[in-house]
Amino acid sequence: MFVWTYKANLRPFIDGLKNRGQSIGFVPTMGALHAGHLALVRRSLAENDRTVVSIFVNPTQFDRRQDLETYPRFPERDLALLEKLDPEMIVYLPVAEDLYEGPVERRHFDLDGLDRVMEGRHRPGHFDGVATVVKLLFEAVRPHRAYFGEKDFQQLRIIQTLAQKLNLPIEIVPVEIQREADGLAMSSRNLRLDDARRKAAPEIHRLLRQARDMARQGHTPEAIRAEIIRQFEQHPLLDLEYFEIADEQSLQPARTFEKGKKYRGFVAVFAGDVRLIDNMALY
Numbered sequence: 001m002f003v004w005t006y007k008a009n010l011r012p013f014i015d016g017l018k019n020r021g022q023s024i025g026f027v028p029t030m031g032a033l034h035a036g037h038l039a040l041v042r043r044s045l046a047e048n049d050r051t052v053v054s055i056f057v058n059p060t061q062f063d064r065r066q067d068l069e070t071y072p073r074f075p076e077r078d079l080a081l082l083e084k085l086d087p088e089m090i091v092y093l094p095v096a097e098d099l100y101e102g103p104v105e106r107r108h109f110d111l112d113g114l115d116r117v118m119e120g121r122h123r124p125g126h127f128d129g130v131a132t133v134v135k136l137l138f139e140a141v142r143p144h145r146a147y148f149g150e151k152d153f154q155q156l157r158i159i160q161t162l163a164q165k166l167n168l169p170i171e172i173v174p175v176e177i178q179r180e181a182d183g184l185a186m187s188s189r190n191l192r193l194d195d196a197r198r199k200a201a202p203e204i205h206r207l208l209r210q211a212r213d214m215a216r217q218g219h220t221p222e223a224i225r226a227e228i229i230r231q232f233e234q235h236p237l238l239d240l241e242y243f244e245i246a247d248e249q250s251l252q253p254a255r256t257f258e259k260g261k262k263y264r265g266f267v268a269v270f271a272g273d274v275r276l277i278d279n280m281a282l283y
């Protein structure tokens with residue numbers, strides 16, 4: 001395994017591989033790796049000669065200080081998991097000053113309004129922070145392909161848009177959501193759920209499936225939204241932040257289901273002080 005901290009060392013190493021004709025896949029993460037991340041890494045290993053995984057808890061994308069401070073960190077365990085998947089794995093563990101080359105601040109990006117709905121509306125500045133760090137990571141690693149999970153579907157759409165706008169020669173590869181046996185979408189934040197809330201959390205997946213079933217039965221987005229919100233509001237342990245039905249491309253809320261377009265249900269809830277998000281294709 002090759003572990004790099006500074007761009008000055010990482011770049012020539014990757015350039016050397018590319019000069020030898022090797023393709024580079026990249027999986028950016030914030031660590032606390034779980035089976036969802038490992039699915040991204042496996043996909044990259046299958047589709048590229050070499051895979052780079054970055055582990056960096058990016059301060060500029062956190063809108064709540066407590067969330068940044070309590071974000072789970074298990075660097076040794078993460079490295080062991082990656083080495084097990086591929087002893088030739090390239091791991092990039094940047095330090096903020098080197099990655100940002102200056103003040104560790106978010107920059108502003110025009111993201112075609114994709115950042116103003118749902119997560120963006122509830123977490124001001126979050127997507128500028130994500131776009132800032134992903135651009136810096138892409139510049140450091142310069143991969144051929146980069147892998148992002150559909151659990152953060154809005155993030156995925158924003159990164160696709162960013163790559164297009166900046167003309168980056170990087171293929172953005174979406175990977176479907178990995179779920180626990182009871183349906184809960186895998187997330188590093190699940191580790192912070194207490195027993196009662198961990199038991200309650202699969203309700204999120206159940207209600208997304210109900211939204212999908214209602215869509216297939218011909219209900220309107222408005223009727224589905226009203227029913228799903230009603231059920232969330234009755235739940236004693238899950239505190240709904242939003243449930244939206246949106247067009248997959250524009251992420252704008254859907255008033256009707258138009259033929260030929262794709263729609264998803266998107267949800268964010270607080271389970272105690274742990275914020276969980278999930279989504280599901282409705283059509």
Ligand code: PAF
Binds near residue numbers: 029056058061130133
């Ligand atoms: O999805 C994540 O873990 C993060 O938002 C990312 C893409 C690694 C940027 O910090």
